[in-house]
Each structure stands twice: as structure tokens, then as C-alpha cells.
Amino acid sequence: MITSTANPTIKLIRKLHEKKERLQTGLFYIEGLRIVIEALQQGAEVECLVVAPDLLTSEFGWQRVEEENRRGLQVSQGVFTSLASKQNPQGIAAVVRQRWQDASSLRLASQDLWVALDSVADPGNLGTILRTNDAVGGKGVILLDNSTDPYDLTTIRASMGAIFSQGLVKTTFEQFLQWKQDHDYALIGTSDRASADYCQASYPLPMILLMGSERLGLSEEHMRACDQLVSIPMVGRSDSLNLAVAAGLMLYEIFNQQRERSGQHGSEKQRKG
């Protein structure tokens, strides 16, 4: 059992709270029973489990730890607390390998839906968008230019496990545009300046939904790259919605139209009647 917070491995793990270190190592850190179990269940590449026997009280947790024993690292309560980002930690954490898809070799199947985010800044928004995209059967998220790191703990928590199931691609807008043009994929963006109502447009799959950053929305250049621009109407005092809410509205409109086409919508109606 590791009892020193200065242990070199512990120091390396602690550094994974920093974006720079995650970038360099290609690893990330997760903590809590639920998220660690999610990672294992979804076949994430868990490099190492970190367990504090004094803190881990869940029987189910212990069962899983024993199954994964070869990768376990036992640490004292003090060492675990020095790693944990939350108070009252559950005594289980893991170091996991990041999983990125290559931008240029990505191909969309006929029913695929992806979200491209330009310079998304808020880790919670990114996690929530991953969660919603998973809910509508979307395949993944393409992070353009200066987007926040999806392997930040806040993003991971907000994604509720979708961080392990959603595809992740990181690229520049320029390369993204070239790729979109090469494969003639449909790109649909949202802008408060668009005249088309998001409920009136139709969304053929495969497609990529492009959303701008929280602060600036889509730039002129981004808007020009879109095959279609739609707006979400608002009658209140404010001129914008929260990014994760706007993305949720778009994703569900696309999903609802798809359900309608495939008749799932209709059958719901009949079941009701």
C-alpha cells in the first residue's frame, strides 16, 4: 500500500488534474464508484485502478476491484484524499487512456449524427452536450479550434458516462471544412440571424450540427461553411440560450424528425389513443 503523498506514481496521477499533463500523457483521471464502473463496463482503457481500502465501503465496488485486481493500486486514506477533487471521496478512482478518433479518416454512415463545437469554453456545457447526443443516438462530438478539454473532471461528470460512449475528434476548422467538402457531408448551423425557424427546416442524415461558442456564437466564416442555417426563436428579454440547451433543442428536433420518418412517432400516437 502506498502511504506517501510524495510517491512518484501518486505525483503523476495528481498532475492529471492539469490539462497540460493530460495532453502530454494521453491519460485522464476519474473518481467515484459510478463513473469508474461505467468506464469498466464500457470497455474504456483503464490503465490503473486506485483504491483506498479504508474509504471504499461499497461491496459492489470491492467486487469490481477484485475482478480488475491486476491493475489495482492500493493507497492510504491520506494519499487518496490528496488525489481527490471532491470532499468525502468514495475511495475508488482510475487512470484511463484517452480515446480520440482521427479526424481525416472519420466516415459517416447513412444514419449518423455528429455535433461540431467551435471553441466551446464551458466544461459543463460540453459534458451536457455529450450526454444529450448519446440520448438521441448521435455518434460523437468534433471539437474545433480552442475547445475545452473533454477529459476535464467537470465534463466527465456532466456527461454521465457518455464520455466513454461518444466518439471524440479534435481538429482545426480549416481541416474540418476540407473533410466536410471531400465527403460532401451536410453541415447545419444555428444563428440568431438565420431566417429559417429550426422547426421548419428538415434534417437529412448523415449530418453534422455546428454550434458556436458560448460567447460569440458562429462567426461569419462558420456560417458561410454551413449548407443550412436555422434559428431558435425567442420572445424574452435575452438574445441567446445556454449552449447546451440550444444544442439539446437542435438534437431533439433532428431526432424527432427522424423518429417521425421511421414511424416511431406515429406508433407512440397510436399507443396513446
Next chain:
Amino acid sequence: MITSTANPTIKLIRKLHEKKERLQTGLFYIEGLRIVIEALQQGAEVECLVVAPDLLTSEFGWQRVEEENRRGLQVSQGVFTSLASKQNPQGIAAVVRQRWQDASSLRLASQDLWVALDSVADPGNLGTILRTNDAVGGKGVILLDNSTDPYDLTTIRASMGAIFSQGLVKTTFEQFLQWKQDHDYALIGTSDRASADYCQASYPLPMILLMGSERLGLSEEHMRACDQLVSIPMVGRSDSLNLAVAAGLMLYEIFNQQRERSGQHGSEKQRKG
């Protein structure tokens, strides 16, 4: 100019970061140029402006401060920083009186839409719901039982000013139910166990949308109180959406149906064609 962080007024203002103190005084604290201007523009009851001349560089900010001079409190940079929750503060803050509507005397007009939240826990979610409800023309939010304090800085920031325009009511579920029954208002709730698809239901105004807490959703008791229960379909791995996203989907479905009924939707369609 106040230069001591131990000044009694400054100590009182600093305490407003705590929920308990906000509850006792009926006041709250906001900081940053944008939000303070919002408060003034929307006629919030600003008790006192707090200005650090060394930090406030915005000319527009100074203009507004001069207009509101009688309520100004000048403080040193050090004092301001001791109050501020953010790094690099803009040198302007305010103490504002909370504005609650009385639960029992609340009456809904024919087109009114309210959201009732049971034990909402996340300040960011509450702020985002206020923001979305403002966007669809909703009137306000009814906070049931152990809901988080809307006058928390995180909620205020996430609301993007809607904290000043939306009605706020705080009550128990029991009293809420009595009030709903007395006035025969329609209450519609969401639950993953409901068989009706949220897109297939129809939402007559006035109505109250009831959403459960992040962790537990609606209880049996809450569901029984609803006139109608709907579910938001999901095909992914997870069994729930983020609360603010789910509320956004419901609010926009209600808003879209209302637009359709009033013909605004149709005219959008014609404009497109």
C-alpha cells in the same frame, strides 16, 4: 472611501455570499458591469452600488454610477477584492433586494406558463431554466420544498439577467397542490415512466410544468398530482437528461405548439418557401 475590509458594512455585504445571510436579510449580492446594469435597467430594487474607482475602467459603467450616485459606496481596490467572488473584478457590484411573489395570491392569466421545480439542487440548472423560461415568454419559477437559492451568484450568472425579469415563488409541495386545485390550473409533469411522448401531448395554457430534482426526478406523489405525464424519449445508454436540457425541451415544445396555434409558425413556413 472605505479602505478597511473590517468595515461593518463591508462585513455585512461579504456575508451575502452565504445562503443563510441572504435568507435573513432578504438581500443578495451581484458583481460585474453587465449584471449590475441589467439590474438597474430592469428596475430591480438596488439598495446600494459598490464601486472601486481604481478598478472600474468602463466609461459606460461610470456613467451609470453617476446616475445612481445617491446609492453609491466607494471602496478601495483591496476592499472590493475582498468582496468579489471572481478574479480580476470589474470594480462594480451591488446589493439588491430579493423579490418574491406570494404563493397563495399568485393568479395565472390565460396565456401564462410557469415552471415548478421540486428540490432542484444545482444553481446552474436553476439559472439556465430561468433563462430558457424567459426566452419562451414564461412568467416565472415556483421553487418547491428544498430547492436551491435562486439568489446564489452561480444561478444569477446562469440566468443571464432573467433573475430580474422572472417571477419567483417559494412554497411547499403541499401548499402548491392546494393552490393548483383551488384554481384548477393544469399541471404537466415529465417522467421516464410516462407512456405519452412529449411531442404528442398538447399543452393548453395557462399551465405549470413540473420537473423533478436532478437526482430523483418526480416522486410518486408528484406524479399523482399531475393532470398529464409525458416522457422525453431516449435511445442512448443513459436513462436521463440534464435537468436544464429536459426543461428546455419541454418549454420549447409548449412554446412551439403555442406559436403554431397563433399562426406564427405557419408564417415562418411561408417566409421560407
